[in-house]
Amino acid sequence: MTEKRRRSPGRPPTTQKNTTTDQVIIHAAIRLFLNHGYQKVSVDDVAEACGVTKATVYYYFKTKAELFTESILQMMERIRRQIDSLLHSEKPLKDRLFDVAEAHLRATMDIDLDGFLRETKNNVSENQTHMMRQAEERMYQEIEVVIEEAVNNNEIRPVSPPFAAHAFIALLRMGNAPSMQELFTAYEEMATNIINFYWRSLTNE
Amino acid sequence: MTEKRRRSPGRPPTTQKNTTTDQVIIHAAIRLFLNHGYQKVSVDDVAEACGVTKATVYYYFKTKAELFTESILQMMERIRRQIDSLLHSEKPLKDRLFDVAEAHLRATMDIDLDGFLRETKNNVSENQTHMMRQAEERMYQEIEVVIEEAVNNNEIRPVSPPFAAHAFIALLRMGNAPSMQELFTAYEEMATNIINFYWRSLTNE
Amino acid sequence: MTEKRRRSPGRPPTTQKNTTTDQVIIHAAIRLFLNHGYQKVSVDDVAEACGVTKATVYYYFKTKAELFTESILQMMERIRRQIDSLLHSEKPLKDRLFDVAEAHLRATMDIDLDGFLRETKNNVSENQTHMMRQAEERMYQEIEVVIEEAVNNNEIRPVSPPFAAHAFIALLRMGNAPSMQELFTAYEEMATNIINFYWRSLTNE
Amino acid sequence: MTEKRRRSPGRPPTTQKNTTTDQVIIHAAIRLFLNHGYQKVSVDDVAEACGVTKATVYYYFKTKAELFTESILQMMERIRRQIDSLLHSEKPLKDRLFDVAEAHLRATMDIDLDGFLRETKNNVSENQTHMMRQAEERMYQEIEVVIEEAVNNNEIRPVSPPFAAHAFIALLRMGNAPSMQELFTAYEEMATNIINFYWRSLTNE
DNA sequence: AATGAATGAGGTTTCATTCAT
DNA sequence: TATGAATGAAACCTCATTCAT
Numbered sequence: 022m023t024e025k026r027r028r029s030p031g032r033p034p035t036t037q038k039n040t041t042t043d044q045v046i047i048h049a050a051i052r053l054f055l056n057h058g059y060q061k062v063s064v065d066d067v068a069e070a071c072g073v074t075k076a077t078v079y080y081y082f083k084t085k086a087e088l089f090t091e092s093i094l095q096m097m098e099r100i101r102r103q104i105d106s107l108l109h110s111e112k113p114l115k116d117r118l119f120d121v122a123e124a125h126l127r128a129t130m131d132i133d134l135d136g137f138l139r140e141t142k143n144n145v146s147e148n149q150t151h152m153m154r155q156a157e158e159r160m161y162q163e164i165e166v167v168i169e170e171a172v173n174n175n176e177i178r179p180v181s182p183p184f185a186a187h188a189f190i191a192l193l194r195m196g197n198a199p200s201m202q203e204l205f206t207a208y209e210e211m212a213t214n215i216i217n218f219y220w221r222s223l224t225n226e
Numbered sequence: 227m228t229e230k231r232r233r234s235p236g237r238p239p240t241t242q243k244n245t246t247t248d249q250v251i252i253h254a255a256i257r258l259f260l261n262h263g264y265q266k267v268s269v270d271d272v273a274e275a276c277g278v279t280k281a282t283v284y285y286y287f288k289t290k291a292e293l294f295t296e297s298i299l300q301m302m303e304r305i306r307r308q309i310d311s312l313l314h315s316e317k318p319l320k321d322r323l324f325d326v327a328e329a330h331l332r333a334t335m336d337i338d339l340d341g342f343l344r345e346t347k348n349n350v351s352e353n354q355t356h357m358m359r360q361a362e363e364r365m366y367q368e369i370e371v372v373i374e375e376a377v378n379n380n381e382i383r384p385v386s387p388p389f390a391a392h393a394f395i396a397l398l399r400m401g402n403a404p405s406m407q408e409l410f411t412a413y414e415e416m417a418t419n420i421i422n423f424y425w426r427s428l429t430n431e
Numbered sequence: 432m433t434e435k436r437r438r439s440p441g442r443p444p445t446t447q448k449n450t451t452t453d454q455v456i457i458h459a460a461i462r463l464f465l466n467h468g469y470q471k472v473s474v475d476d477v478a479e480a481c482g483v484t485k486a487t488v489y490y491y492f493k494t495k496a497e498l499f500t501e502s503i504l505q506m507m508e509r510i511r512r513q514i515d516s517l518l519h520s521e522k523p524l525k526d527r528l529f530d531v532a533e534a535h536l537r538a539t540m541d542i543d544l545d546g547f548l549r550e551t552k553n554n555v556s557e558n559q560t561h562m563m564r565q566a567e568e569r570m571y572q573e574i575e576v577v578i579e580e581a582v583n584n585n586e587i588r589p590v591s592p593p594f595a596a597h598a599f600i601a602l603l604r605m606g607n608a609p610s611m612q613e614l615f616t617a618y619e620e621m622a623t624n625i626i627n628f629y630w631r632s633l634t635n636e
Numbered sequence: 637m638t639e640k641r642r643r644s645p646g647r648p649p650t651t652q653k654n655t656t657t658d659q660v661i662i663h664a665a666i667r668l669f670l671n672h673g674y675q676k677v678s679v680d681d682v683a684e685a686c687g688v689t690k691a692t693v694y695y696y697f698k699t700k701a702e703l704f705t706e707s708i709l710q711m712m713e714r715i716r717r718q719i720d721s722l723l724h725s726e727k728p729l730k731d732r733l734f735d736v737a738e739a740h741l742r743a744t745m746d747i748d749l750d751g752f753l754r755e756t757k758n759n760v761s762e763n764q765t766h767m768m769r770q771a772e773e774r775m776y777q778e779i780e781v782v783i784e785e786a787v788n789n790n791e792i793r794p795v796s797p798p799f800a801a802h803a804f805i806a807l808l809r810m811g812n813a814p815s816m817q818e819l820f821t822a823y824e825e826m827a828t829n830i831i832n833f834y835w836r837s838l839t840n841e
Numbered sequence: 842a843a844t845g846a847a848t849g850a851g852g853t854t855t856c857a858t859t860c861a862t
Numbered sequence: 863t864a865t866g867a868a869t870g871a872a873a874c875c876t877c878a879t880t881c882a883t
Contacts, residue, residue: 042863060265063856075857076865085857140263158405181419183409188423191400195392200363204388214386218393221427235848236881247846268873281848284875440869441860452867468755470675473852485853486869495853568815591829593819598833601810605802610773614798624796628803631837657842678877690878691844700878 043081045071050092059089059140090149093141097156100128105163114171115220118189121164122212126196161186177223185223192219248286250276255297264294264349295354298346302361305333310368319376320425323394326369327417331401366391382428390428397424453491455481460502469499469554500559503551507566510538515573524581525630528599531574532622536606571596587633595633602629658696660686665707674704674755704756705764712771715743720778729786730835733804736779737827741811776801792838800838807834 049070053062064085068075082088107120141153164186171177192215195201196208205211254275258267269290273280287293312325346358369391376382397420400406401413410416459480463472474495478485492498517530551563574596581587602625605611606618615621664686668677679700683690697703722735756765780797787794807830810816811823820826 058265060263064858065856074865076859076867077863079858080864143262143266154404161405181409183405184419184423187400187403187406188397188420191396192393194399195396198392199359200366200388201392204386214389215393218389218427222423234881235846235879237844237846237883238881240882269875270873279848280875281850281877282846285845285847288875290874439860440858440867442862442865442867443860467758468675470673471758474854475852484869486855486871487867489854490866490868493854564814571815591819593815594829594833597810597813597816598807598830601806602803604809605806608802609769610776610798611802614796624799625803628799628837632833679879680877689844691846691880692842694879695843 042073042077046073046078046081046088047092047095050088051096054089054092055096059144064088086145086149089141090145090153093153094156097153097160101156101160101163104160108163108167114167114176115216117167118219119212119216122193122216123208125193126208126212161190164189171223180223188222189219247278247282251278251283251286251293252297252300255293256301259294259297260301264346269293291350291354294346295350295358298358299361302358302365306361306365306368308333309365313368313372319372319381320421322372323424324417324421327398327421328413330398331413331417366395369394376428385428393427394424452483452487456483456488456491456498457502457505460498461506464499464502465506469551474498496555496559499551500555500563503563504566507563507570511566511570511573513538514570518573518577524577524586525626527577528629529622529626532603532626533618535603536618536622571600574599581633590633598632599629657688657692661688661693661696661703662707662710665703666711669704669707670711674759679703701760701764705760705768708756708768709771712768712775716771716775716778719775723778723782729782729791730831732782733834734827734831737808737831738823740808741823741827776805779804786838795838803837804834 046067050062050067053066053070064078065075067088068078078088082091103124104121107124108117110117110120112120141150145153161183165182168177168180168182168185172179172182195215196211201211205214251272255267255272258272258275269283270280272293273283283293287296308329309326312329313322315322315325317325346355350358366388370387373382373385373387373390377384377387400420401416406416410419456477460472460477463476463480474488475485477498478488488498492501513534514531517534518527520527520530522530551560555563571593575592578587578590578592578595582589582592605625606621611621615624661682665677665682668681668685679693680690682703683693693703697706718739719736722739723732725732725735727735756768760768776798779801783792783795783797783800786792787797810830811826816826820829
């Protein structure tokens, strides 16, 4: 009864329809939590958003916090996969970073993954926090790995990969500020500026 | 935690207090809102934190949103003044930026000015949002001004001051991330790293 | 008065009840609102009066105003039906009016349909007011119809039916005044006097 | 400290300015209570309406109920005097009743003296209720007296004066109903209809 | 005479959660 | 699998009232 997520490890066969009720709920929850934050979204809101009743949500998730955690984890995994694929093309590093930047700016414009995790702390259990933290780390790790490779290749100067990865994400978060959005007309332009600024620190150009 | 000081109604006997009640309330509110966010802090919490009753809080602030707005405005002003004073010493720019960075990291460690403003949007009136936005801008403007001067002096290479100011703040926000806090043992060290990274982008060294 | 039946959450075990919970609530609400007026009756009072919790009341009615409106509408409909049936017997008009009068005096003695609608205005939405106004009109219309027939039959002299209907109700409302209640010992006597007075105006006797 | 109303008996010399603070308060209170009812009007509302503070209101009136009572008493006395003067002209009775009717309709249009006293019961003390009841009786008594005289003069057929007085007031209250206001375009017309209807019952015409 | 500051009690409403079906 | 009915706790806010000045 308490066992959910029955998928075997690894990527599931894509033919399977993934619209089981719990996934429908998670999808709605992600959207709502991202747009309004944990506290403002009620379980009723989530239920209504996906055409089931509150009791149904509770049938699949023991508490609101659990629903939240599951949602975040899935979302982070999604983002991680996207970053992953963008980072592993054949382009030079600077171009790959640009791709990630543009995608991130476009996607994050109305969400806010970060301020999110902060709200989290007081609302979910130790264990849940831990899992989210790990998922977050996984997102960063892809970037760290790529940076480490570039350092080894002498493509960039020696830097601490974790630090550089965080700096990268931090600069991307600038895009959230309304005043930054006034400064640039297109995501592309914003991405260009951010990458140029970042790249200058990574190299000696 | 559940023990409230009981005071009977009516004006309290004149004790020469140096702080007015509304300021006491604002102080408590700032602390609580920063630590827990708008939604999680109840007006009762604020009242209890400063030894008055809920009704007293409502005597001074018409709504919770108004209390929140006033708190934020005062806090931002406080930060602005601090940044201001650090930025106007006689040291070279890099050192002044370092001072700001260190102070900011130390102060923000357990607060979260940023994730804050996000929550804001859904909770306060248009007008209140506008005032906060302005106060935020004022905080940035000090930095912009200093950067502009440095550009004019050829102390740093030509950059867009608003962009550079936001980038500075964005990098400082890295400090909030728990994983960054694991990376460095002291604020000073973190500040040094951030400033070095930032400075490299501003100059051609 | 302070003793509430405690029931644990969840659907109560199936007892074959003939009345649905929302009807139970409405019944209690009608009684309380009539006796004490909208403002004085709290949602808690209503809940307690029918052995459920406040939250249950809100489960069925979105707001206090909505509960009020529904109550009034049902009550008016009840009265309308009663008047209706009394007015459509085979007796002569005067006797039928007497029946209505007596029933009304007996029923309204401790309620106050009228002062009610006044309070209403400031408490409910435009739309709700509109619905109540319509329900009120329907109550009067039965009387208007009967009077119009009587005019056509020459049973009474020509009068404006709406005016005559309102006059009838207005005279019945005399019964509410405590000083009138001192004047007569029985509803029957009061009704007789009122009908005689009214009838004299409708005829040339 | 508890002594208010310092005027010597009899009508006060009209030159005296009667705008003492307590009178200002009463005036504002009457207006507000009439328009919105007892419960909806807060002591703050009254204070604000006459430019003083709540504490000032409490300086003059021990409780809200007392303020209410005083207001009602003064208002009733005002009405009583007006009715009185209209009833004691030299015109025939029917015309005098018409004058009262028209004045009443004009004045009561948006107030509602009656439903008022009902709200009262649960809010003021026994004693206060008693005083209001008496004031109300005094209003009726003028009419009763005039009717009794007319009976004695054979100007009208023999009726119970108290009953007739109440019937008169009851018919006037018809004017409050919005649907009646739709029926007639002017107060004069409404008064004419009501008086004709009433008069027909009092006489054998 | 008048007021500013404070309170306690209570009101409406929301919401996570539970339980029988 | 899914739900309708119910609840308890807590949130925001109002208001009559009091008291020192």
